[in-house]
Amino acid sequence: MYSPSSSTDRHQRKEEAARWVALTDARPLLPDEQKRLENWLQADTRNLGAYVQAKSLYHALDYRVAQNIVSIPAPGPSPEFARRGFLAAACAAGIVAFVMPRAVRDHFSLRHRGQQPPQRYEWHGNQITMDARSDAYLSSTHHHDAILMADGRIGLQIQKRSVHVSIGRMWLGSQKADFDISVQGQDILVTLYSGALDWKNSNKSLQFTSPNILHFSQNSHDGPVLVSKLTLPDDDAFVRKAWREGQIIMNNYTLAEAVTEFNRYSDVQCFIISPTLAQRRLSGSFSLLKLHDFAQAASLLLNCKIKQERNRILFYS
Secondary structure (H helix, E strand, O other), rough: OOOHHHHHHHHHHHHHHHHHHHHHHEEEEEEHHHHEEEEEEHOOOHHHHHHHHHHHHHHHHHOOOOOOOOOOOOOOOOOOHHHHHHHHHHHHHHHHHHHOOOOOEEEEEEOOOOOOEEEEEEEEOEEEEEOOEEEEEEEEEEOOOEEEEEEEEEEEOOOOOEEEEEEEEEEEEEEOOOOOEEEEEEEEEEEEEEEEEEEEEEOOOEEEOOEEEEEEOOOOOOOOOOEEEEEEOHHHHHHHHHHHEEEEEEEEEEEEHHHHHHOOOOOEEEOOHHHHOOOOOOEEEEEEOOHHHHHHHHHHHHOOOOOOOOOOOEEOH
């Protein structure tokens, strides 16, 4: 039965989500604002769903994050702020229909933070591995499952039921495949281990077969574009999949590459102070959650120094 109060709640939830997305886009959140956002997201899983949808809608409408905005814009008809206001209104009005499937039967949201390993889920016969610090909204229609992905990394093993993945204005679909999707800003990296993937943007569609590493960019005004396609070496698949088990296998990694991977999982962040160290290479296998073990090993392997502070680890010569 239709409930006016539930309809009002949904509308208010969308408005609140749109306001938070617009604010986080405009500038870094203040500590008390960050705390209020975290509390709001944790208070109700529907809040998270609305937030992820609003965040994805910004990408779907080809919105670009404003640069160097460090304070709240002053009241007035600022073009950038006016555009944010339009997008916020679009979210609240329900334009998420552009990127969300119709006839949704069920849905749930996934959101992870640092200091925890990737989580694996069974979903209608398929396996989903969710990386830390990721946002995604999952839903089902009568014909397929759908994932609306905002950021982070997801591993998909599609075996039973077809899955559609939307990332901004880009769409991926498959009936049977094993692949990872990593979203970092406007860059999307897809590692296709087996099976085939259908891809489309607003004016083009392609099919990719395994094994391949696909790099897409959403920076183009014409929508998401394929930047590169490289064949995935047979012996590289095991290394690239290690994150699903909470491991990182470094085979001649640069220190910069290793630090980027570890920084996904910890509130303690690594920084390379000496530029010459960034391209120094090392190999080994480590737990993604044991950052300090990695730092100690790297200092020995690279003959460098480390300084451990409260929320960061510094690498220097």
